[in-house]
Amino acid sequence: MRKILFVGSEAYPFVKTGGLADVMYALPKALLKEDCDARVVIPLYGCIADKYKDEMEFLDSFWMKVGENNKDYYVGIKSLVLEGVTYYFIDNEELFSWGNPYSDMSDDLEKFIYFDKAVLAALPVIGFIPDVIHCNDWQAGLLPVYLRTLFKNTEVGQQSKVVMTVHNLRFQGIQTIGRIKYLSGLPDYVFTFDQLADYGDANMLKGGMIYSDCITTVSESYAEEIKTEEYGEGLEAVTSFHSYKLLGIVNGIDYDQYNPETDKKIFVNYNVDNAKEGKAANKAALQEELGLEVDPNKMMIGLISRLTDQKGLDLLIPIVDQMIDGNTQFVLLGTGVSDYENAFRYFEDKYRGSVSSSIMYSDERSRKIYAAADAMLVPSRFEPCGLTQLMAMRYGAAPIVRETGGLKDTVSAYNKYEGTGTGFSFEEYSPWVFLDSINLAKEIYFTQPEAWDALVRRDMEQDFSWGKAAQQYVAMYDSL
Numbered sequence: 001m002r003k004i005l006f007v008g009s010e011a012y013p014f015v016k017t018g019g020l021a022d023v024m025y026a027l028p029k030a031l032l033k034e035d036c037d038a039r040v041v042i043p044l045y046g047c048i049a050d051k052y053k054d055e056m057e058f059l060d061s062f063w064m065k066v067g068e069n070n071k072d073y074y075v076g077i078k079s080l081v082l083e084g085v086t087y088y089f090i091d092n093e094e095l096f097s098w099g100n101p102y103s104d105m106s107d108d109l110e111k112f113i114y115f116d117k118a119v120l121a122a123l124p125v126i127g128f129i130p131d132v133i134h135c136n137d138w139q140a141g142l143l144p145v146y147l148r149t150l151f152k153n154t155e156v157g158q159q160s161k162v163v164m165t166v167h168n169l170r171f172q173g174i175q176t177i178g179r180i181k182y183l184s185g186l187p188d189y190v191f192t193f194d195q196l197a198d199y200g201d202a203n204m205l206k207g208g209m210i211y212s213d214c215i216t217t218v219s220e221s222y223a224e225e226i227k228t229e230e231y232g233e234g235l236e237a238v239t240s241f242h243s244y245k246l247l248g249i250v251n252g253i254d255y256d257q258y259n260p261e262t263d264k265k266i267f268v269n270y271n272v273d274n275a276k277e278g279k280a281a282n283k284a285a286l287q288e289e290l291g292l293e294v295d296p297n298k299m300m301i302g303l304i305s306r307l308t309d310q311k312g313l314d315l316l317i318p319i320v321d322q323m324i325d326g327n328t329q330f331v332l333l334g335t336g337v338s339d340y341e342n343a344f345r346y347f348e349d350k351y352r353g354s355v356s357s358s359i360m361y362s363d364e365r366s367r368k369i370y371a372a373a374d375a376m377l378v379p380s381r382f383e384p385c386g387l388t389q390l391m392a393m394r395y396g397a398a399p400i401v402r403e404t405g406g407l408k409d410t411v412s413a414y415n416k417y418e419g420t421g422t423g424f425s426f427e428e429y430s431p432w433v434f435l436d437s438i439n440l441a442k443e444i445y446f447t448q449p450e451a452w453d454a455l456v457r458r459d460m461e462q463d464f465s466w467g468k469a470a471q472q473y474v475a476m477y478d479s480l
Contacts, residue, residue, distance in 0.1 A: 002477055003128065004031060006040045007119055007143055008136035009112065011087065014048045015101055019251070019387055020136055020167050023218075026254045027473065028085045030466035034474045039128065041119050043111070044078060044089035046097040056080045056089060060125050066114050067183040075118045077126060088126065090118050108139075109175055112204075113183045116143040123156050130156075132477050134163045138173030141208030145190055148211050161480040164212035166205070168384050169226050169233045170310075173204030180204070198234070206238055213480050215239070215246045216473075218385035219406030223248030231382055247476060250409055251385040252466035253394065258367075260395050260460075265364040266371040272460040275396045276453055279371065286372040290356040292329055298354075299445050300329045301438070302373035302397065304366050304388055307336030307344075307359075312379030312402060312429075317343055319435045324351050328442065331369055333358045370395035374452075375424075375441050379434050383407050389423065393459035398452075399423035400437050410464065416444060419451055422459050 010016055011024035028038035044053075056078040063072040076091030090096075095111040102108055120143065123129055133156075135143050144162045151157040177191050180202040191197050196207040209215050217223045225231035227240045239246060260278070261271040267285035270278020280296055287294045301323070305311045317340075324330060324347075332344050332355075344357035358365060370376070376392035378401040385406035389399040393411075401407040403425045414421035424437040445452050 002036045002132070002474070003130045004028070004036050004038045004132050004134055004477065005119075005123075005128070005130040006038065006134045006136065007116075007140045008040075008042060009115075009139035010101055011040050011042050013082075014042065014052055014087070015045050017101060019385070022254070022387070023167070023251060024136065026252065026466045027470065029083055030252070030470035031473065032084050033467070034470050036474065036477075039086040039088065039130075041088040041090065041122075043096045043101070043115055044076070044091040045101055047100055048089075052080060059088075061091075062121070062125060064118060064121050065185070066117055067185045069182070073114055073118075075122060077122050079126075088122070090115055090122065092118075105173075105175065106179075109173065109180065109204075110183055112139040112173070113142055113180070116140060117146050117150075117184075119143060120146055120151050120154075120156055124154070130160050132161050132163055132480060134165065135208055135212070136165050137167050138171055138205035138208070140164075141173050141204030141206075142184060142186070143208065144211035145186060145196070145207045146184075149187060149190060150185070161213045161477075162211070163214045163216060163476070163480075164208045166209070166215065166217045166226070166384075169205075169217075169231070169235060172206065172233070172235070174198060174201050176200075177202045203235075206235060209235075209238055209242060213245065214476060215242060216476065217246070217248050219250045219409045220248035221408045222382075222384045222405040225382070225405060248409075249469055249472045249476070250406055250464070251387065251390075252464050252469045253387060253390045255394070255465040258391060258394055260371055263367055263371070265367045267368065268371075270371075272396075272457055275456055275460060279374070279396055279456075282368065282371040283373075286331070286368050287329070289368075290331065290358075291353070292331075292356055293353045297327070298329045299327060299375070299442060300331060300373045301375045301377060301400075302331045302369045302392075303334070303377045304332075304369060305334045305336075305378075307334045307340035309337070310381050310383075312381050312434075313340050315379045315402075315429065315431045315434045316377065318431045319438075320347050320355075322435055323438055324354050327446065328354070330355045331358075331373065332356065333360070333362065333365055333369055335359055335361055366391075367395075370397055373397040374445060375400055375438075377438075378402070378407055380404060380407060381429065386410070390464045393422060393462050393464070396456045396460045398441060398455055398459060400441055401425050402429070402434070403427045414440070414444070414455065416440070416448075416451075419454065422455070422462060
């Protein structure tokens with residue numbers, strides 16, 4: 001049985017700020033079905049709910065030096081088994097007991113550098129030496145560096161391979177060389193330009209990528225894009241040089257957790273066979289809840305997103321007036337940049353009864369929107385994988401996406417002459433090209449209802465569960 005240890009900064013249901021938490025929960029669970037002993041380790045944050053802390057078992061503790069300050073740090077190890085997966089929690093009240101997982105970079109650097117070293121030091125104590133240590137994002141970036149330097153001659157250094165998964169290349173863990181060297185205690189020779197050094201600073205993610213045996217990212221297209229200057233975030237030379245060990249595997253979603261037939265958070269449950277009636281009932285209920293005109297003949301278009309530049313909202317703002325045409329409703333859910341928040345509040349006020357802008361995040365409301373909407377917008381400037389389009393298809397809402405990253409890999413463009421495809425897509429980063437895709441979706445919805453129903457069925461029959469991704473990861477592990 002393959003032994004895999006996932007290392008990252010968050011995991012659902014203990015702590016979640018983004019998609020990484022979902023991956024750290026769902027992928028290990030899927031790997032259990034592929035004859036893997038997949039386990040997870042995260043910090044023991046103060047914000048983890050007491051109901052989980054009360055179930056944790058104390059395993060052991062020890063003291064450890066980390067950086068150049070000669071200070072001894074406490075390392076406590078607790079564990080909990082959830083849905084068959086063993087989770088370990090690294091306990092240090094000084095670093096992890098307060099507030100949320102992330103704060104300012106200075107504090108985050110210290111606690112995640114400590115965490116990376118503590119994980120390696122804890123493995124022989126708990127008696128688990130993995131075949132593969134699977135690191136996620138910059139917060140785990142120094143673990144591969146520690147493994148191949150200070151832990152090189154230990155049992156874990158001799159036996160474990162290491163994988164580095166980049167969920168979003170934009171976030172890299174950059175700080176001055178002096179600061180990271182002081183906090184980490186790593187040898188001088190790793191702080192050269194061909195290793196951690198990055199234009200005068202040190203880059204934790206870069207180090208993790210260089211020192212890992214394999215680099216993965218969350219879609220095939222994104223794996224190609226990050227080798228270019230446009231998407232490489234300053235690391236395109238690294239990704240290009242190490243392209244021989246770079247692999248793209250599309251994320252999945254948990255088909256048990258997100259299932260319109262059993263989802264308790266939506267108004268009316270439905271499946272692929274009664275989706276037309278089920279979605280109509282959900283639409284009517286959401287229209288009433290949000291104060292929209294209750295009308296089954298309106299096309300409802302949704303957008304669930306962080307309100308940031310990455311998400312392509314600068315394409316949407318100029319065309320909202322054209323999109324809201326008397327036959328269309330628009331429903332938004334998200335928070336982020338205040339300018340975008342205010343813009344969508346303005347559109348709600350301007351088109352009262354046709355536009356709803358929920359400037360918040362609510363898992364329950366997001367599911368209600370997926371279940372009610374006829375189409376979902378995902379016009380991202382870049383998108384490593386993207387989950388919105390996968391959720392939309394699962395709930396029978398046709399995605400309208402820009403052809404980038406995982407959006408390109410998961411949504412096939414609709415062909416109105418052949419009646420094929422799973423959504424509507426556009427390539428050029430232009431609001432008017434985006435509007436053309438929306439208008440094509442409207443044309444099919446209003447003038448070819450049978451073709452639209454067939455599109456919804458195709459979407460709901462897609463399989464983006466974690467099973468397929470898990471098999472690809474197992475093949476990658478075996479290749480190491």
